[in-house]
Amino acid sequence: MTDQLHTIASSGLALHEIGDLAGLLSEQPKEASGYAEIDINLIDEDPAQPRTEFNPGFSAESIAELAESIDNSGLLQPITIRKHPEIxxxxxxxxxxxxYRASKQNGAEKIAAIIEDEGDKSAARVKIEQLIVNLQKEGNTPLEIAHTIATALEEGIGKKTISSLIGKSPAWVTLHTTLLKLPAELDAAYKAGKVTDVNIIYELNKLYKTNQDDVMAWLDTPGQEFTRGQLKLFQEYLKDKKENIGGIQDANNERTDNLSDTSNDDLNSDQVSDTALTGEGESNIEVGEHSLVATGDEQLQSAESAGTSIDPELKQQEDSEKKKVVDPSKFKKAIVQIWHDGRPGRIMLDKRPSTEGRGHIKYDDDGHELEVDLGEVKLLAVLEG
Structure with missing residues (x-):
């Protein structure tokens, strides 16, 4: 199992790019009959290679992770070089x-390399072959990585050791092992290819514990895109929903307290012997030998029939709440979906723009916010939040 982890670590790729996990069960084939130890200072990178400096695999963090892995496990797969076409x-x-970059970062003086004879191959042909090599390095799925890690854990290899071997943090290891403990619904969504980002699955697993119905409704939404930007919007929706429910409950509790206090003060003591709150907006009123449960409206009616005085402000509050009927033609909260600079997003209606004709938007794919000219924005839809 340690050898399998070494293979992951030394594949020369970021973990989302490492080769077929099935290959971990057998020796990796060499690309030629043999290799030599070459002075690393005699080797140059190909300026025309398909990967550019903007490739995530060339980021400082990615190279540092690979350097740590090579330092711990050695370079298990030689690089492939050819004679310099000009020097x-x-x-x-x-x-x-x-x-090559990771080995130089580790201070290596020589590097294992397979020397290929390119003959009369054109630069374009060489570049195509380089592209083919990259395309053939299909990344393992997060679940495949999770199973490999789980097997190592079962054999007694600790998370810290595993993370050191593959050049990743213990948190990264935990993130992937979560995939092996998913609820059936989330596991099915992942295996069906509906959600493939391990970070999104990890966050949905946390939300599922307290918002199961909402999570499943989100996953079953027709046409829903499961990006990190969309996940952030979904998390904001759940947060707003929780705050709104909390506000309604607080208002109901306050209203119930007010009704109870007024009724207890004003009701005729000969008719009512005791009043005790039993729930939100209800009180248990004992009249003689009988007991009934009265709502806030019924308490007011009882007070009126008894000829007692009613607080005008309380009565006005009650009348106002009666008039609060949900209008199906209006949104409680509107979301304005837009298209800007080739990306989907939404207008942030709660942010004041710097001047007329401009507005703040948030992209759906990564959650980035910025102020733009609204003349450059295409309106797509107005939805209920």
Whole structure:
């Protein structure tokens, strides 16, 4: 199992790019009959390689992780080089730029390399071959990685050791093992390919514990995109919903207290012997040998029939609440969906723009916020939040 983790660590890729996990069960084939230890200072990167500096695999963090992995486990897969097309005595990398950079970062003086004879191949042909190599390095699914980690844990290898071997944090290891403990509904959504981002699955698993119905409704929404930006919007929706419910409950509790106090003060003592609250907006009133449960409205009616005085403000509050009928033609909260700069988003109606004709928007894909010219925004839909 340790060898399998070593293979993950030394694949020369970020973990979302590592090769077929099935290959962990057998030795990785060499790309040629043998390799040599080459002076690392005689090797140059190919400036025309398909990967650019903007590739996530070339980020400082990614190279640092690979460098740590190579430092712990060694370079298990040689890089592939060819003779430099312009400088005699030097070499150019065909495959393994990340392993090369990580090894240099570790201070290596030599690096294991397979030297290929390119013959009369054109630069374009070499570049195509480089692209093919990258395309063939299909990343393992998070679930495949999770099973490998789980097997290592079962054999007694600790999370810290595993994270050190593969150059990832213990939190990253925990993130993936969560996939093996998902509720049936989330597990089905993941395996069906509906949600493939392990971070989204991890967050949904946390939300599922307290918002099961909402999570399943979100997953079953037709046309719903499951991006991190959309997840952030969903989390905001659940937060707003919780705050609104809490506000309604507080208002009901306050209203019940007011009704109870007024009724107890004003009701005729010969008719009512005792009043005790039994729930939100209700009180248990004992009249003689009989008992009844009265709502706030009934308490007011009882007070009126008894000829007692009623607090005008309380009566006005009651009348106002009676008039609060839900209008199906109006939104409680509106979300304005837009399209800007080739990306979906929404207008942030609660933020004041710097000047007329501008507005704040939030992109759905990554949650980024910025102020834009509204003339550049395309209105897509107005939905209920």
């Amino acid at each position: 005699e005595g030097r070499y150019m990398i065909k495959d393994g730029a990340r392993r």
